[in-house]
Amino acid sequence: MSSSFVILAEPSRRAILRLLASSERSVSDLEQQLRLPQPSVSKHLRILREAGFVQARVDAQRRLYRLRPEPLMEVDAWLAPFRRFWTPHLDALERHLDRVDSKSRRRRKQR
Amino acid sequence: MSSSFVILAEPSRRAILRLLASSERSVSDLEQQLRLPQPSVSKHLRILREAGFVQARVDAQRRLYRLRPEPLMEVDAWLAPFRRFWTPHLDALERHLDRVDSKSRRRRKQR
DNA sequence: CAGGTATATACTAATCTGGGTATATATAAG
């Protein structure tokens, strides 16, 4: 199980994810959009699937792939400690997120 | 010139960046923190430097490395089209904050 | 069942990468 960053290191895989960001797509659809040989697309999709980036559902002979956000969320979270380098007033932002979070906590039932 | 994602695919390099997120550090400092052989550290630093992730300044025999945010900002920007998957409405926002925030809370308490 | 379409997998060769070791360079200190 490679890290999400290893998965994203491959340009074709990032391209696949970008396409899936807008909508669910079949293998042949991706193949045409990216002008990649079909086995390449299938191999990248397998890697993306095993890493949890995408999910397939069966539609007759086709497999329709759609995005799963979890691994990208982890990448997003990894970036968090670095955002203070390009986001002004991090303290204010943190206070803001804490407020939003505590509000939603209050609104929900206790965990 | 490899993409920023290729640079970040290497765990030791991500560890170096995390350490540099808190402060400037010398090579031997990184070497001890990460328990890596010195040539490994220097090699990774070279790759990080050439990709613009870090910058060195000379201090006697030592080289002090510090973070440069630009490449990480690009990664952050690449994630933008995907954020709607975990921040479209409040419920998803809550789930995201629950995961990310519990980590940062722990980190904050330790100080 | 036969033929066609869609997708997955197996296999190979070429390339790339990181670890390990040895060595080179730079600066300081005596």
Next chain:
DNA sequence: CTTATATATACCCAGATTAGTATATACCTG
């Protein structure tokens, strides 16, 4: 100038990865 310290580079090797090609599997249609 000599030695010590800090860092960088050169070189080789073993493992991993990708593209390319061929082939297998799954499902539909007639």
